[in-house]
Amino acid sequence: MSKFAPEKDGAMFSKACEHGIKAIVYIATQSLEGRRVKIGDVVENSGSPEAFTGKILGALTKHNIVNSLTGPYGGFEIAPKRMKEIKVSDIVFAIDGDSVYKGCGLGLSECSNTEPCPVHSKFVKIRNELKKMLETTSIYDLAVGLKSGKTILIR
Amino acid sequence: MSKFAPEKDGAMFSKACEHGIKAIVYIATQSLEGRRVKIGDVVENSGSPEAFTGKILGALTKHNIVNSLTGPYGGFEIAPKRMKEIKVSDIVFAIDGDSVYKGCGLGLSECSNTEPCPVHSKFVKIRNELKKMLETTSIYDLAVGLKSGKTILIR
DNA sequence: TTATTTTAGGACATTTTTATCTTAAATAAG
DNA sequence: CTTATTTAAGATAAAAATGTCCTAAAATAA
Secondary structure, three states, rough: OOOOOOOOOOOOOOHEEEEEEEEHHHEEEEEEEEOEEOOOHHHHHHHOOHHHHHHHHHHHHOOOOOEEOOOOEEEEOHHHHHHHHOOOHHHEEEEHHOOHHHHHOOOOOOOOOOOOOOOHHHHHHHHHHHHHHHHEEEEHHHHHHHHHOOOOOOO | OOOOOOOOOOOOOOOHHHHHHHHHHHHHHHOOOOOOOOOHHHHHHHHHHHHHHHHHHHHHOOOOOOOOOOOOOOOOOHHHHHHHHHHHHHHHHHHOOOOOHHHHOOOOOOOOOOOOOOHHHHHHHHHHHHHHHHHHHHHHHEEEEEEEHOOOOOO
């Protein structure tokens, strides 16, 4: 029935970001068991497109969120210590930028307490809760849930 | 720095939805003073593109969120009584569909309590608060804020 | 060194969203 | 009835996001 943005599925993050989070969480589960994984393995277990995910992992590698090695026996890995430090917010920031923190609910270029858009005050409240959630959820947390079978990546 | 979705500005709603909300709020302020407004007047005061906004208002007209009249002295208007009944959630629903209520944080086609994605539980909490906020904020509330000069539509 | 494996990254293609253009339909006034 | 004004809506265009393809670069091992 919705004529506009008919494919928009209420996503708070871009597809790139969704693929990135899924890939990182899967890589983390494997790193917890000492396994370095190749891109093919990643997308097989995260349900994301291979080439696109490769690009995204490249960016996340630059941001030091994941470690990559070329050549035979290469692949992606995340040090368990890092998993606890890296928060979902870091992935979102690396891919979508600081959008989550700054954007106006109605798309104004600037929107603040002193000159707010009509939904500003209510919007900021929700966004701050989202921000806090992202900043307090570590990759380790998510990886443990996935490894234990409590959560899934593909459907 | 963000290579992906570089134009994505952290929007929770589509552009179509943003334009729609701004247009409706402006029309409401004018209707409160008994003025029916033309599309040209609307976009001049909401900063949105004219033809696109016209399309969106067409959809909102069909959904009975705004009333339109063709011909001279025609334009858009909203009965003050309706303004208090219409919630932001109605506009979002008319344009973006039920996405806000159903979408999975990581884009899975299905994602529920029994088979959740890694961020499901935390994501649902935030989304429910967003939903409640949208469902309890009326067009009348927003129009009053704009009319009094407390909020703005263009920047 | 050479062959092989794997990520890196630029160029290209597709899909979705956003936006415009043009014509039709409706309405009111003369 | 004719004309002017205004929204309705289909066709089209542009822009942005998503996704693929291909070659280069890096690393390893024989």
